[in-house]
Amino acid sequence: MGDKSGTLFYRPFFFTLAQKPMESTMTNFMIAALPRTLSGRRRAHYHGFTMIEIMIVLGIFGIIIAIAAPTWLRQRENSRSRACQENLAKIDGAKEQWALENRLSNGTTVPSGWLSNTDICGPNGYIKREPNCPAGGTYTPNAIGSPPSCSYYGFELYGMPKHQLQ
Numbered sequence: 001m002g003d004k005s006g007t008l009f010y011r012p013f014f015f016t017l018a019q020k021p022m023e024s025t026m027t028n029f030m031i032a033a034l035p036r037t038l039s040g041r042r043r044a045h046y047h048g049f050t051m052i053e054i055m056i057v058l059g060i061f062g063i064i065i066a067i068a069a070p071t072w073l074r075q076r077e078n079s080r081s082r083a084c085q086e087n088l089a090k091i092d093g094a095k096e097q098w099a100l101e102n103r104l105s106n107g108t109t110v111p112s113g114w115l116s117n118t119d120i121c122g123p124n125g126y127i128k129r130e131p132n133c134p135a136g137g138t139y140t141p142n143a144i145g146s147p148p149s150c151s152y153y154g155f156e157l158y159g160m161p162k163h164q165l166q
Contacts, residue, residue: 080134084163087131094126106145
């Protein structure tokens with residue numbers, strides 16, 4: 001590794017380290033240990049990211065969001081539909097109990113404003129509070145014996161579920 005003049009040379013792939021043991025100072029050692037390009041020139045050290053690296057990271061984030069966003073939207077619509085179906089089931093159960101207590105037969109129309117009646121929706125009613133569609137639809141109780149309905153129909157074109165009693 002060394003020759004008779006006492007000079008020690010060590011040259012890895014990207015680094016050049018040249019030191020003469022007795023003549024070198026610490027600053028010369030530090031300058032000689034700076035990275036070099038393949039052509040042998042010293043290159044400056046920049047701290048931070050290049051524009052290409054930032055664009056690659058943003059592209060990866062964009063792909064992840066493009067894959068995940070439809071799933072998130074579908075799950076949100078599914079949970080709204082499920083909550084609406086539960087509300088419709090409560091309305092149907094309350095309507096059937098009301099019809100039994102009042103001895104009404106199937107096909108009898110429910111009076112308008114039936115859901116906002118305090119005997120139906122209230123602390124002593126069949127439903128403790130008036131249900132609201134999470135998507136903003138309005139409920140119609142319909143006639144006795146037929147299921148209640150919601151005015152919100154969802155995104156049927158995209159395979160989202162309708163808000164109806166199953």
